[in-house]
Amino acid sequence: MELKDYLLALRERWWLVVTMVLLGVGAAVAATAMAPKVYEAQTELFVAPDTGTTSAELAQGSSYVLDRVKSYVRVIDRELVLGPVIDDLDLDTTVADLSEDVDANVVEETVVVQITARADSPAEAAALADAVATEFRENAAQLEPQRGGDGGSVVRVTVIDSAREPESPVSPQPVVNLALGLLLGTGAGVAAAVMRQALDRRVRGEDDAKELTGVPMVGQLPVDLVTTRAPLALGEHLVGPRAEALRQVRTNLQFLDLPSARRSYVITSSLPGEGKSVTALSLAATLAEAGQRVCYVEADLRQGAAAHYLSLEGAVGLTHVLIGAAELEDVLQPASTNLDVVLAGAVPPNPSELLSSDAMDSLLHRLEADYDVVLVDAPPLLPVTDAAILAKRCRGALLIVALGRKAVDRQELTDAVEILRTVDADLLGFVINKAPRRGPNRSHTYMPYGGESTTARHAVPRTPRQSMKKALQSP
Missing domain, CATH: 3.30.70.1130 (EIF_2_alpha)
Incomplete structure (x- = not known):
């Protein structure tokens, strides 16, 4: 560890140092009070x-x-x-x-x-x-x-x-005991903070993610509990620092690979719980806000959550299109201006086989022809292979890397990147999610005048297309 690592450990775990100091001083006070006077x-x-x-x-x-x-x-x-x-x-x-x-x-x-x-x-x-x-x-x-x-x-x-009666005891010595307790508490706190930092294998920020992935950071999204609520705020209804950060991701995404004609991107993560689905939906809405025609495809056929976030009908979706039970037009639903979504639909017994089929490849090409940008929300990389299969069929993958208490382990992130490279899929970049508002790894986003909160405005009411009824009624 370098000097900056020690300073980072003290800054991130200052509470541990303070706790140990208080324990040391408290122990000194208790020992002084309980010790017999001599x-x-x-x-x-x-x-x-x-x-x-x-x-x-x-x-x-x-x-x-x-x-x-x-x-x-x-x-x-x-x-x-x-x-x-x-x-x-x-x-x-x-x-x-x-x-x-x-x-x-x-x-x-x-x-x-x-x-x-x-x-x-x-x-x-x-x-x-x-x-x-x-x-x-x-x-x-x-x-x-x-x-x-x-x-x-x-x-x-x-x-x-001759001996004279002493005025004060020689033991215990409160000042010496308190100084010793303070010194030992501080030393123990610093040692504990440094040790925890050294043993902490979680990804702690942009530098760690760059080192492990070897690709640039596309953006950094601050933590925002509002984004987990349903219905999800999209487009002009998404405000605050997270909205500004998403616009930065939108800008960076346009310059990832200018010569490429393909505009389909897989959004995935190493493990569940890193916020890939919410990030994919929010990014899709932000791209649509700029005037681009965007299609969000929920390819997480095992644990689809977009229907919940968007308050849309999710009984029929991608699964039915891939098995030929519905047409693409029957399952496309408008989420906001310039943004259509294809939800996952019913959970199939063979998700990986469906996503690697020719039908999925044809669907992606059709969507790329009809839309400016196609965002494919894929399952996490480590539990299943679906995301790697899709990333190979698309332009590449954007990897969501969450920070905080449930941050991905360094080895887990390394393994996720290796899975993509094994199938020769392009990892275009990573997006830091749930970045803290304060501290060394805080999100550097533009704060609106007056410190406007990120509380979402009322969501836009969404009505499924009439063709959805037809798809639901078809055998």
């Missing part, structure tokens, strides 16, 4: 030689004490000192446990011993530190040889700073 008190002892009167004797005694004082700190947290402390303070603990709460160290290059004691309250911490210091003073004499004259100790231990 107070720390400290006392200092001065160890000096208690022998000699001359300068030489004092110097020798100081050198002796400086060397010995390092050994004293090893005694302070032992049973010799802590055992009597437990008895004096009537503590319910053991020497081993109490030694964890008592530390002793020598101030560097001095004979000052610092004793630090920790307890659950300020008073207990100060009392423990003073008790350890007192007990050490009483035992220090037993650790050293006696003077020859009066039998006294050669060292003297003096308390130079």
Whole structure:
């Protein structure tokens, strides 16, 4: 992954980073609130030689004490000192446990011993530190040889700073805990966002689609829930950013292959649910809006949905024409100005055989002769082979690539393209559908003045031709 990929991961999954930060800070707050408070008190002892009167004797005694004082700190947290402390303070603990709460160290290059004691309250911490210091003073004499004259100790231990009750606990530390929670939460959030981005195999935008298909993008349609409603708004009744995006697709479609005389295009997708049928119908209406005579052919004989979107009669359609049970004129229905549609009709037992028949080839040639543009709404490529068969018989295919939560997988898009190339069908380009309004992969469409919404106007009432009645009544 490059730097831009990491930035894209953070931008697309910022909510994951924020969630982890909040969890980290929340955990720090909870840990701080639940942790027992620990107070720390400290006392200092001065160890000096208690022998000699001359300068030489004092110097020798100081050198002796400086060397010995390092050994004293090893005694302070032992049973010799802590055992009597437990008895004096009537503590319910053991020497081993109490030694964890008592530390002793020598101030560097001095004979000052610092004793630090920790307890659950300020008073207990100060009392423990003073008790350890007192007990050490009483035992220090037993650790050293006696003077020859009066039998006294050669060292003297003096308390130079008694323990004071601390004002605040040393643990927990709210600021440190919150900073640590913030740091860990941020790190975990960034790691989770990058990992999810790396493991996310969905097509995320135009760059991914171009890389996988090797063809140009014909257009990018923003997500619009209104387009899934029936009856579908067509022509002048389709407004808003999606309408502008469709007009851009219309313009780009005219320049895909100027020398070609064929004007029939297959509209397909890799998987169901990517919006190919709605896109094909909307594109057909947009082409008709520009004055071209357009025919929409619903060649998805398994799961046709155009009759629902257009509120038209769908009992008779393409299937009946291909098996010779109806004439083309009997099933053609007007959807809007300059736009006729051929619906799928009844579901046949052999859709692939019908779509690959000579009758289908003849029908396409006839429609190309009668109309300026023919849009063939074919089934998805991966479940069945119908779209590949039709794309070979038409000028080529336009592949609908949906973004969002149900975006096609990168491997699935690659497989769909490979299916077309296996039969030598031309993939003319792809159309991004359901592009987000915001974010790095947002749809770059023209917004009407005043931020007009994409809500469709009232649909044009549609009446099937009288010949449809004749077709329905024919055996």
